[in-house]
Amino acid sequence: MTSQNKQKIAIFWHRRDLRLHDNAGLYHALRSGLPVLCLFIFDKNILEKLNDRHDKRVTFIHETVMDLQSSLAEQGSDLLIRYGTPEKIWEELTEEFQLGAVYTNHDYESYSKTRDTQIEALLKNKGIGFKTYKDQVLFEKDEIKTGQNTIYTVFTPYSRAWKAKCNDFFLSSYPTEKYFNRFFQTQPRPIPSIGEIGFERAQGAFPSQKISNDVLEKYEDRRNYPAQPGTTHIGIHLRFGTVSIRDLARKAFETSDTWLNELIWRDFYQQILWNFPQVGEGRAFRPEYDRIKWRNNEAEFKLWCKGQTGYPLVDAGMHEINATGFMHNRVRMVVASFLTKHLLIDWRWGEAYFAEKLLDYDLAANNGGWQWAAGSGTDAAPYFRIFNPTAQAEKFDPKGEYIRKWVPELNSLNYPDPIVDHKMARERCLKAYKEALAKS
Incomplete structure (x- = not known):
């Protein structure tokens, strides 16, 4: 010593x-x-x-x-x-x-x-x-509660209570810079190389932690269109805390209520994970959904993973995540709905795949998003919401720009036929869900 x-x-x-x-x-x-x-x-x-x-x-x-x-x-x-x-x-x-x-x-x-x-x-x-x-959220654990002193389990009333409570006290930064002279004075020690911790350096740049005002000011209009530069790509920085949530929330209050809601979703899912820890252990938020008889066809799951389902928007999203570690949020909903509802594959399989691939992987948000798609989570919407991937593509990628970027083989002999018929898959899903939930 x-x-x-x-x-x-x-x-x-x-x-x-x-x-x-x-x-x-x-x-x-x-x-x-x-x-x-x-x-x-x-x-x-x-x-x-x-x-x-x-x-x-x-x-x-x-x-x-x-x-x-x-x-x-x-x-x-x-x-x-x-x-x-x-x-x-x-x-x-x-x-x-x-x-x-x-x-x-x-x-x-x-x-x-x-x-x-x-x-x-x-x-x-x-x-x-x-x-x-x-530090990583504005409100945590049981800081936002209902008038009956219970935990919110539906987002919209939670977000209203969140906004009502949030004020300058919660948004103020901690002035760490004032106390930098109190760091322990010592010489830098060697850093373990990435090889010494068992990995190799990955190629490619990471998203910037700076968000332009243009993105936020047009966020509500652009955010659902994957071909447009409409989202912040800030997820990896939020995940690892290279940015301050308080700084971002102040910016959101100034520029975009829609983007502020995205930050509130983070808090919402973190408090769900804390108060209902079973969701982080692989169980449905609504226990009755654990009775669903999933088909879990491994060959179909592999086609979904590789982006070879024959549904262009689904395949574009999977190609994007496999290549970049990112997937546009609207497309995440479509591919998750397709796996759970069209293919009747357990949402946990998809959650685990995203956990492996996403740069911004966060257990609380990933779990929350997948359970939302499967209908087993906190969302108040009924389970029979089943996205039509063709209609979603027509609505949110009307010129096919996003799809052409990520599925260049479209319209070639190499592009597969759909692995499942939408109408049949929808009816099969409704039947499976009804049978499981009828036992409640």
């Missing part, structure tokens, strides 16, 4: 908050009176579940933490970066440093809650405090 390491310090543990600006937990750490050393852990428990050694999300995180370390070096400090399991790493850190307290921000997923409970117990056993704060 060096003499430098004998100084009592606080550690701020970055997870879904890879930034220094407007970071709740970091703000409280910097104001604690102890010098603050920042930490990021490449968590083996998470990384070992990823199948693609070129997973672009790992490349994004690796590049982001390198930038974060550079920013901290400018303050005479460092971002300590470790690779392994959190339990083992925290055991090592308590030996390496004299820790006064550990600060971090809330995470709402099942694995994260279990991990944090274990780390809190480990630290408490050594007399070290573990303090966590709300």
Whole structure:
């Protein structure tokens, strides 16, 4: 142990908050009176579940933490970066440093809650405090409740209550920059290479974290048309916290109520995941939907994954996600509805595929979106809403620009016939759902 390491310090543990600006937990750490050393852990428990050694999300995180370390070096400090399991790493850190307290921000997923409970117990056993704060959402857990003091399970009334409660207090940034002189002064340590954590660097650029006013001002008119530059592509930055939700919400209040609703959906699904944790464990929000007899035809699922269903809008969406890790939101609804309703394939199969492919994958939103499509989630609409992919294409890609971009083989001999007839599939779906729900 060096003499430098004998100084009592606080550690701020970055997870879904890879930034220094407007970071709740970091703000409280910097104001604690102890010098603050920042930490990021490449968590083996998470990384070992990823199948693609070129997973672009790992490349994004690796590049982001390198930038974060550079920013901290400018303050005479460092971002300590470790690779392994959190339990083992925290055991090592308590030996390496004299820790006064550990600060971090809330995470709402099942694995994260279990991990944090274990780390809190480990630290408490050594007399070290573990303090966590709300950062990635505006409202969490049970902060937005009905007049009957219950949790909202339908979005529209939740969003009204959210807007009624949201004010400057909740939108204000944490002024972390005022306290940058309180970072622990130390020399930068080596960063594990992407190869050392078991991956290879993925090619391609990532979306910008800057959103133009033009996109937001025209968001309501453009957002449903996948061929237009109508969406923000900010999802990966929200997922990993390279942007502040408070900054974005203030911008949304100023420019676009429709886009503000998209941010509120994030809060809504996070509070659903917290209050109804069974959804994150693979169960339907509405238990009666777990009685549906899914066909789960593996050959059809593979055709869906590869974008070879014979329905151009569905195939375009799947080609887009496979190539880029992104899919337009309107198209996500269509492809999810097609898998669950036309093919009667369990929504969990589609959710898992999106989890593997999406750059902006977030358990709460992904689960919520897939259960919405399947009819098993929080949405108030009846289960017999079944998107017609041909009609959706005619309405939202009327010139076929998006489809031609992602399905260049359209109108060639290489393009397959539809794998299922829409009318037959719709009737089969309604029958299967009715039979399952009749047992309620």
